[in-house]
Amino acid sequence: MTNNTRSIGKLVVLKIGDGCFDKGFPVTLQIWEEGKRPLxxxxxxxxxxxxxxQSCQSWTTSYHSLGLRSRLEASVVQVTNVSKLERCYNAAQVLGDRLNAWLSSEPFRPIKEKLLEQLSPSDEIRLIIQTENSCLRRLPWHLWDFWERYCKAEIALSALKYEPVTLNPKPHTKVRxxxxxxxxxxxxTEADQKLLEQLPDAQIKFLIEPQRQQVNEALWEQCWDILFFAGHSSS
Structure with missing residues:
Protein backbone atom coordinates (compact mmCIF):
# COMPACT_ATOMS: atom_id res chain seq x y z
CA MET A 1 0.00 0.00 0.00
CA THR A 2 1.47 3.34 -1.02
CA ASN A 3 1.25 6.57 0.92
CA ASN A 4 -0.06 9.34 -1.33
CA THR A 5 0.18 12.05 1.32
CA ARG A 6 1.78 15.09 -0.26
CA SER A 7 3.86 17.55 1.73
CA ILE A 8 2.44 21.05 1.59
CA GLY A 9 4.82 24.00 1.51
CA LYS A 10 3.89 26.71 3.99
CA LEU A 11 5.50 30.03 4.80
CA VAL A 12 5.12 31.21 8.40
CA VAL A 13 6.02 34.83 9.10
CA LEU A 14 6.37 35.98 12.69
CA LYS A 15 6.62 39.77 12.80
CA ILE A 16 7.88 41.08 16.14
CA GLY A 17 7.30 44.81 16.34
CA ASP A 18 8.81 47.65 18.36
CA GLY A 19 9.20 46.93 22.05
CA CYS A 20 11.72 45.85 24.64
CA PHE A 21 12.26 43.00 27.06
CA ASP A 22 11.09 45.16 29.97
CA LYS A 23 7.73 45.98 28.36
CA GLY A 24 7.16 43.18 25.86
CA PHE A 25 6.69 43.02 22.09
CA PRO A 26 3.66 43.06 19.75
CA VAL A 27 3.59 40.05 17.43
CA THR A 28 1.80 39.40 14.14
CA LEU A 29 1.51 35.92 12.66
CA GLN A 30 0.98 35.30 8.95
CA ILE A 31 0.68 31.88 7.33
CA TRP A 32 0.89 31.43 3.57
CA GLU A 33 0.29 28.27 1.60
CA GLU A 34 2.54 27.56 -1.36
CA GLY A 35 1.25 29.31 -4.48
CA LYS A 36 -1.84 30.71 -2.76
CA ARG A 37 -3.06 33.79 -0.94
CA PRO A 38 -2.40 34.19 2.82
CA LEU A 39 -4.33 31.70 4.93
CA GLN A 54 19.99 38.67 31.02
CA SER A 55 20.33 35.00 30.04
CA CYS A 56 21.40 35.92 26.51
CA GLN A 57 24.08 38.26 27.84
CA SER A 58 25.23 35.62 30.35
CA TRP A 59 25.54 32.97 27.65
CA THR A 60 27.42 35.37 25.34
CA THR A 61 29.88 36.23 28.11
CA SER A 62 30.39 32.54 28.96
CA TYR A 63 30.95 31.65 25.31
CA HIS A 64 33.50 34.41 24.75
CA SER A 65 35.34 33.35 27.92
CA LEU A 66 36.18 30.04 26.22
CA GLY A 67 38.65 31.90 24.03
CA LEU A 68 37.26 30.45 20.80
CA ARG A 69 37.79 32.64 17.80
CA SER A 70 35.82 32.87 14.62
CA ARG A 71 36.68 30.07 12.22
CA LEU A 72 37.58 32.77 9.71
CA GLU A 73 40.67 33.41 11.83
CA ALA A 74 43.64 31.15 11.43
CA SER A 75 44.86 31.01 15.03
CA VAL A 76 44.05 27.88 17.04
CA VAL A 77 42.91 28.11 20.65
CA GLN A 78 42.65 25.12 22.96
CA VAL A 79 39.93 25.08 25.61
CA THR A 80 41.34 23.41 28.71
CA ASN A 81 39.26 24.94 31.50
CA VAL A 82 36.44 22.45 32.12
CA SER A 83 34.62 24.79 34.49
CA LYS A 84 34.34 27.39 31.72
CA LEU A 85 32.81 24.80 29.41
CA GLU A 86 30.32 23.77 32.07
CA ARG A 87 29.32 27.39 32.69
CA CYS A 88 28.81 27.88 28.97
CA TYR A 89 26.65 24.75 28.63
CA ASN A 90 24.64 25.68 31.72
CA ALA A 91 24.10 29.23 30.46
CA ALA A 92 22.90 27.87 27.11
CA GLN A 93 20.49 25.50 28.88
CA VAL A 94 19.06 28.31 31.01
CA LEU A 95 18.61 30.52 27.94
CA GLY A 96 16.83 27.74 26.05
CA ASP A 97 14.52 26.99 29.00
CA ARG A 98 13.61 30.65 29.48
CA LEU A 99 13.01 31.14 25.77
CA ASN A 100 10.59 28.21 25.72
CA ALA A 101 8.80 29.48 28.82
CA TRP A 102 8.44 32.88 27.15
CA LEU A 103 7.02 31.35 23.98
CA SER A 104 4.54 29.35 26.08
CA SER A 105 3.25 32.42 27.94
CA GLU A 106 -0.46 33.27 28.04
CA PRO A 107 -0.31 36.43 25.83
CA PHE A 108 1.46 34.41 23.11
CA ARG A 109 -0.87 31.40 23.36
CA PRO A 110 -3.31 32.47 20.58
CA ILE A 111 -0.44 32.49 18.09
CA LYS A 112 0.92 29.14 19.25
CA GLU A 113 -2.54 27.55 19.10
CA LYS A 114 -3.10 28.89 15.59
CA LEU A 115 0.21 27.38 14.50
CA LEU A 116 -0.85 24.00 15.87
CA GLU A 117 -4.19 24.33 14.11
CA GLN A 118 -2.81 25.27 10.69
CA LEU A 119 0.41 23.26 10.46
CA SER A 120 0.81 19.53 9.95
CA PRO A 121 3.94 17.53 10.86
CA SER A 122 4.22 16.52 7.19
CA ASP A 123 4.28 20.14 5.95
CA GLU A 124 7.43 21.70 4.57
CA ILE A 125 7.62 24.86 6.67
CA ARG A 126 9.71 27.99 6.33
CA LEU A 127 9.55 30.18 9.42
CA ILE A 128 10.76 33.75 8.96
CA ILE A 129 11.19 35.83 12.10
CA GLN A 130 11.05 39.52 11.18
CA THR A 131 12.38 41.99 13.73
CA GLU A 132 14.55 45.08 13.95
CA ASN A 133 15.67 44.19 17.49
CA SER A 134 19.27 42.93 17.44
CA CYS A 135 18.85 41.04 20.73
CA LEU A 136 15.85 39.11 19.38
CA ARG A 137 17.87 38.15 16.33
CA ARG A 138 20.56 36.62 18.54
CA LEU A 139 18.17 34.32 20.40
CA PRO A 140 18.47 30.56 19.69
CA TRP A 141 15.11 30.23 17.93
CA HIS A 142 16.03 26.73 16.76
CA LEU A 143 15.68 25.61 20.41
CA TRP A 144 11.95 26.43 20.48
CA ASP A 145 10.50 23.05 21.47
CA PHE A 146 7.38 23.76 19.42
CA TRP A 147 9.31 22.74 16.30
CA GLU A 148 10.22 19.28 17.57
CA ARG A 149 7.10 17.87 15.90
CA TYR A 150 7.91 19.52 12.55
CA CYS A 151 10.91 17.73 11.07
CA LYS A 152 10.65 19.63 7.77
CA ALA A 153 10.79 23.11 9.29
CA GLU A 154 13.58 25.62 8.78
CA ILE A 155 14.06 29.02 10.41
CA ALA A 156 15.40 32.29 8.99
CA LEU A 157 15.70 35.89 10.19
CA SER A 158 14.69 39.04 8.36
CA ALA A 159 14.31 42.76 8.94
CA LEU A 160 10.79 44.19 9.19
CA LYS A 161 11.55 46.78 6.54
CA TYR A 162 13.29 45.92 3.31
CA GLU A 163 13.26 46.82 -0.36
CA PRO A 164 12.76 44.07 -2.94
CA VAL A 165 15.60 43.64 -5.42
CA THR A 166 14.83 42.85 -9.04
CA LEU A 167 17.25 40.34 -10.51
CA ASN A 168 17.60 39.09 -14.05
CA PRO A 169 19.70 35.98 -13.53
CA LYS A 170 21.23 34.22 -16.46
CA PRO A 171 20.16 30.59 -16.77
CA HIS A 172 22.74 28.08 -15.60
CA THR A 173 22.69 24.33 -15.26
CA LYS A 174 24.67 23.95 -12.04
CA VAL A 175 23.98 25.20 -8.53
CA ARG A 176 26.72 27.65 -7.56
CA THR A 189 35.53 20.21 8.44
CA GLU A 190 36.82 17.50 6.10
CA ALA A 191 33.46 15.74 6.40
CA ASP A 192 31.72 18.98 5.39
CA GLN A 193 33.90 19.29 2.31
CA LYS A 194 33.38 15.67 1.27
CA LEU A 195 29.60 16.00 1.52
CA LEU A 196 29.63 19.13 -0.61
CA GLU A 197 31.89 17.52 -3.20
CA GLN A 198 29.39 14.67 -3.58
CA LEU A 199 26.53 16.98 -4.53
CA PRO A 200 25.37 16.43 -8.12
CA ASP A 201 25.16 19.33 -10.58
CA ALA A 202 27.00 21.69 -8.23
CA GLN A 203 29.75 24.20 -8.92
CA ILE A 204 31.58 24.72 -5.63
CA LYS A 205 34.25 27.22 -4.66
CA PHE A 206 36.00 26.55 -1.35
CA LEU A 207 37.58 29.28 0.75
CA ILE A 208 39.86 27.67 3.33
CA GLU A 209 40.54 29.87 6.39
CA PRO A 210 40.08 33.03 4.31
CA GLN A 211 40.79 36.59 5.33
CA ARG A 212 37.91 39.07 5.34
CA GLN A 213 39.07 40.62 2.06
CA GLN A 214 39.04 37.23 0.33
CA VAL A 215 35.45 36.65 1.43
CA ASN A 216 34.37 40.08 0.20
CA GLU A 217 35.99 39.53 -3.19
CA ALA A 218 34.40 36.09 -3.58
CA LEU A 219 30.94 37.41 -2.71
CA TRP A 220 31.18 40.02 -5.46
CA GLU A 221 32.73 37.62 -7.94
CA GLN A 222 29.38 36.22 -9.13
CA CYS A 223 25.79 35.56 -8.03
CA TRP A 224 25.97 32.53 -5.76
CA ASP A 225 22.94 30.31 -5.26
CA ILE A 226 24.07 29.04 -1.84
CA LEU A 227 26.48 30.41 0.76
CA PHE A 228 27.75 27.59 2.98
CA PHE A 229 29.46 28.27 6.30
CA ALA A 230 30.04 25.79 9.09
CA GLY A 231 31.55 26.64 12.42
CA HIS A 232 31.75 29.05 15.28
CA SER A 233 30.77 32.69 15.05
CA SER A 234 32.18 35.55 17.07
CA SER A 235 28.95 37.58 16.79
Missing amino acids: LEITGRLPPAPEIL ILAIIGNSIGID
Whole structure:
Protein backbone atom coordinates (compact mmCIF):
# COMPACT_ATOMS: atom_id res chain seq x y z
CA MET A 1 0.00 0.00 0.00
CA THR A 2 1.47 3.34 -1.02
CA ASN A 3 1.25 6.57 0.92
CA ASN A 4 -0.06 9.34 -1.33
CA THR A 5 0.18 12.05 1.32
CA ARG A 6 1.78 15.09 -0.26
CA SER A 7 3.86 17.55 1.73
CA ILE A 8 2.44 21.05 1.59
CA GLY A 9 4.82 24.00 1.51
CA LYS A 10 3.89 26.71 3.99
CA LEU A 11 5.50 30.03 4.80
CA VAL A 12 5.12 31.21 8.40
CA VAL A 13 6.02 34.83 9.10
CA LEU A 14 6.37 35.98 12.69
CA LYS A 15 6.62 39.77 12.80
CA ILE A 16 7.88 41.08 16.14
CA GLY A 17 7.30 44.81 16.34
CA ASP A 18 8.81 47.65 18.36
CA GLY A 19 9.20 46.93 22.05
CA CYS A 20 11.72 45.85 24.64
CA PHE A 21 12.26 43.00 27.06
CA ASP A 22 11.09 45.16 29.97
CA LYS A 23 7.73 45.98 28.36
CA GLY A 24 7.16 43.18 25.86
CA PHE A 25 6.69 43.02 22.09
CA PRO A 26 3.66 43.06 19.75
CA VAL A 27 3.59 40.05 17.43
CA THR A 28 1.80 39.40 14.14
CA LEU A 29 1.51 35.92 12.66
CA GLN A 30 0.98 35.30 8.95
CA ILE A 31 0.68 31.88 7.33
CA TRP A 32 0.89 31.43 3.57
CA GLU A 33 0.29 28.27 1.60
CA GLU A 34 2.54 27.56 -1.36
CA GLY A 35 1.25 29.31 -4.48
CA LYS A 36 -1.84 30.71 -2.76
CA ARG A 37 -3.06 33.79 -0.94
CA PRO A 38 -2.40 34.19 2.82
CA LEU A 39 -4.33 31.70 4.93
CA LEU A 40 -4.56 33.97 7.95
CA GLU A 41 -3.14 36.87 9.93
CA ILE A 42 -3.58 37.27 13.68
CA THR A 43 -1.92 39.35 16.38
CA GLY A 44 -0.61 38.50 19.81
CA ARG A 45 2.01 39.62 22.25
CA LEU A 46 5.18 38.48 23.95
CA PRO A 47 5.07 39.65 27.59
CA PRO A 48 7.88 41.44 29.47
CA ALA A 49 10.81 39.09 30.05
CA PRO A 50 13.97 40.88 31.21
CA GLU A 51 15.38 37.51 32.25
CA ILE A 52 15.64 36.55 28.55
CA LEU A 53 18.00 39.44 27.87
CA GLN A 54 19.99 38.67 31.02
CA SER A 55 20.33 35.00 30.04
CA CYS A 56 21.40 35.92 26.51
CA GLN A 57 24.08 38.26 27.84
CA SER A 58 25.23 35.62 30.35
CA TRP A 59 25.54 32.97 27.65
CA THR A 60 27.42 35.37 25.34
CA THR A 61 29.88 36.23 28.11
CA SER A 62 30.39 32.54 28.96
CA TYR A 63 30.95 31.65 25.31
CA HIS A 64 33.50 34.41 24.75
CA SER A 65 35.34 33.35 27.92
CA LEU A 66 36.18 30.04 26.22
CA GLY A 67 38.65 31.90 24.03
CA LEU A 68 37.26 30.45 20.80
CA ARG A 69 37.79 32.64 17.80
CA SER A 70 35.82 32.87 14.62
CA ARG A 71 36.68 30.07 12.22
CA LEU A 72 37.58 32.77 9.71
CA GLU A 73 40.67 33.41 11.83
CA ALA A 74 43.64 31.15 11.43
CA SER A 75 44.86 31.01 15.03
CA VAL A 76 44.05 27.88 17.04
CA VAL A 77 42.91 28.11 20.65
CA GLN A 78 42.65 25.12 22.96
CA VAL A 79 39.93 25.08 25.61
CA THR A 80 41.34 23.41 28.71
CA ASN A 81 39.26 24.94 31.50
CA VAL A 82 36.44 22.45 32.12
CA SER A 83 34.62 24.79 34.49
CA LYS A 84 34.34 27.39 31.72
CA LEU A 85 32.81 24.80 29.41
CA GLU A 86 30.32 23.77 32.07
CA ARG A 87 29.32 27.39 32.69
CA CYS A 88 28.81 27.88 28.97
CA TYR A 89 26.65 24.75 28.63
CA ASN A 90 24.64 25.68 31.72
CA ALA A 91 24.10 29.23 30.46
CA ALA A 92 22.90 27.87 27.11
CA GLN A 93 20.49 25.50 28.88
CA VAL A 94 19.06 28.31 31.01
CA LEU A 95 18.61 30.52 27.94
CA GLY A 96 16.83 27.74 26.05
CA ASP A 97 14.52 26.99 29.00
CA ARG A 98 13.61 30.65 29.48
CA LEU A 99 13.01 31.14 25.77
CA ASN A 100 10.59 28.21 25.72
CA ALA A 101 8.80 29.48 28.82
CA TRP A 102 8.44 32.88 27.15
CA LEU A 103 7.02 31.35 23.98
CA SER A 104 4.54 29.35 26.08
CA SER A 105 3.25 32.42 27.94
CA GLU A 106 -0.46 33.27 28.04
CA PRO A 107 -0.31 36.43 25.83
CA PHE A 108 1.46 34.41 23.11
CA ARG A 109 -0.87 31.40 23.36
CA PRO A 110 -3.31 32.47 20.58
CA ILE A 111 -0.44 32.49 18.09
CA LYS A 112 0.92 29.14 19.25
CA GLU A 113 -2.54 27.55 19.10
CA LYS A 114 -3.10 28.89 15.59
CA LEU A 115 0.21 27.38 14.50
CA LEU A 116 -0.85 24.00 15.87
CA GLU A 117 -4.19 24.33 14.11
CA GLN A 118 -2.81 25.27 10.69
CA LEU A 119 0.41 23.26 10.46
CA SER A 120 0.81 19.53 9.95
CA PRO A 121 3.94 17.53 10.86
CA SER A 122 4.22 16.52 7.19
CA ASP A 123 4.28 20.14 5.95
CA GLU A 124 7.43 21.70 4.57
CA ILE A 125 7.62 24.86 6.67
CA ARG A 126 9.71 27.99 6.33
CA LEU A 127 9.55 30.18 9.42
CA ILE A 128 10.76 33.75 8.96
CA ILE A 129 11.19 35.83 12.10
CA GLN A 130 11.05 39.52 11.18
CA THR A 131 12.38 41.99 13.73
CA GLU A 132 14.55 45.08 13.95
CA ASN A 133 15.67 44.19 17.49
CA SER A 134 19.27 42.93 17.44
CA CYS A 135 18.85 41.04 20.73
CA LEU A 136 15.85 39.11 19.38
CA ARG A 137 17.87 38.15 16.33
CA ARG A 138 20.56 36.62 18.54
CA LEU A 139 18.17 34.32 20.40
CA PRO A 140 18.47 30.56 19.69
CA TRP A 141 15.11 30.23 17.93
CA HIS A 142 16.03 26.73 16.76
CA LEU A 143 15.68 25.61 20.41
CA TRP A 144 11.95 26.43 20.48
CA ASP A 145 10.50 23.05 21.47
CA PHE A 146 7.38 23.76 19.42
CA TRP A 147 9.31 22.74 16.30
CA GLU A 148 10.22 19.28 17.57
CA ARG A 149 7.10 17.87 15.90
CA TYR A 150 7.91 19.52 12.55
CA CYS A 151 10.91 17.73 11.07
CA LYS A 152 10.65 19.63 7.77
CA ALA A 153 10.79 23.11 9.29
CA GLU A 154 13.58 25.62 8.78
CA ILE A 155 14.06 29.02 10.41
CA ALA A 156 15.40 32.29 8.99
CA LEU A 157 15.70 35.89 10.19
CA SER A 158 14.69 39.04 8.36
CA ALA A 159 14.31 42.76 8.94
CA LEU A 160 10.79 44.19 9.19
CA LYS A 161 11.55 46.78 6.54
CA TYR A 162 13.29 45.92 3.31
CA GLU A 163 13.26 46.82 -0.36
CA PRO A 164 12.76 44.07 -2.94
CA VAL A 165 15.60 43.64 -5.42
CA THR A 166 14.83 42.85 -9.04
CA LEU A 167 17.25 40.34 -10.51
CA ASN A 168 17.60 39.09 -14.05
CA PRO A 169 19.70 35.98 -13.53
CA LYS A 170 21.23 34.22 -16.46
CA PRO A 171 20.16 30.59 -16.77
CA HIS A 172 22.74 28.08 -15.60
CA THR A 173 22.69 24.33 -15.26
CA LYS A 174 24.67 23.95 -12.04
CA VAL A 175 23.98 25.20 -8.53
CA ARG A 176 26.72 27.65 -7.56
CA ILE A 177 27.93 27.22 -3.98
CA LEU A 178 30.43 29.37 -2.12
CA ALA A 179 31.75 27.25 0.78
CA ILE A 180 33.69 29.00 3.55
CA ILE A 181 35.78 26.62 5.68
CA GLY A 182 37.59 28.00 8.72
CA ASN A 183 39.83 26.42 11.33
CA SER A 184 38.53 23.14 12.71
CA ILE A 185 38.53 23.47 16.49
CA GLY A 186 36.41 20.53 17.60
CA ILE A 187 34.71 20.26 14.20
CA ASP A 188 35.27 17.80 11.36
CA THR A 189 35.53 20.21 8.44
CA GLU A 190 36.82 17.50 6.10
CA ALA A 191 33.46 15.74 6.40
CA ASP A 192 31.72 18.98 5.39
CA GLN A 193 33.90 19.29 2.31
CA LYS A 194 33.38 15.67 1.27
CA LEU A 195 29.60 16.00 1.52
CA LEU A 196 29.63 19.13 -0.61
CA GLU A 197 31.89 17.52 -3.20
CA GLN A 198 29.39 14.67 -3.58
CA LEU A 199 26.53 16.98 -4.53
CA PRO A 200 25.37 16.43 -8.12
CA ASP A 201 25.16 19.33 -10.58
CA ALA A 202 27.00 21.69 -8.23
CA GLN A 203 29.75 24.20 -8.92
CA ILE A 204 31.58 24.72 -5.63
CA LYS A 205 34.25 27.22 -4.66
CA PHE A 206 36.00 26.55 -1.35
CA LEU A 207 37.58 29.28 0.75
CA ILE A 208 39.86 27.67 3.33
CA GLU A 209 40.54 29.87 6.39
CA PRO A 210 40.08 33.03 4.31
CA GLN A 211 40.79 36.59 5.33
CA ARG A 212 37.91 39.07 5.34
CA GLN A 213 39.07 40.62 2.06
CA GLN A 214 39.04 37.23 0.33
CA VAL A 215 35.45 36.65 1.43
CA ASN A 216 34.37 40.08 0.20
CA GLU A 217 35.99 39.53 -3.19
CA ALA A 218 34.40 36.09 -3.58
CA LEU A 219 30.94 37.41 -2.71
CA TRP A 220 31.18 40.02 -5.46
CA GLU A 221 32.73 37.62 -7.94
CA GLN A 222 29.38 36.22 -9.13
CA CYS A 223 25.79 35.56 -8.03
CA TRP A 224 25.97 32.53 -5.76
CA ASP A 225 22.94 30.31 -5.26
CA ILE A 226 24.07 29.04 -1.84
CA LEU A 227 26.48 30.41 0.76
CA PHE A 228 27.75 27.59 2.98
CA PHE A 229 29.46 28.27 6.30
CA ALA A 230 30.04 25.79 9.09
CA GLY A 231 31.55 26.64 12.42
CA HIS A 232 31.75 29.05 15.28
CA SER A 233 30.77 32.69 15.05
CA SER A 234 32.18 35.55 17.07
CA SER A 235 28.95 37.58 16.79
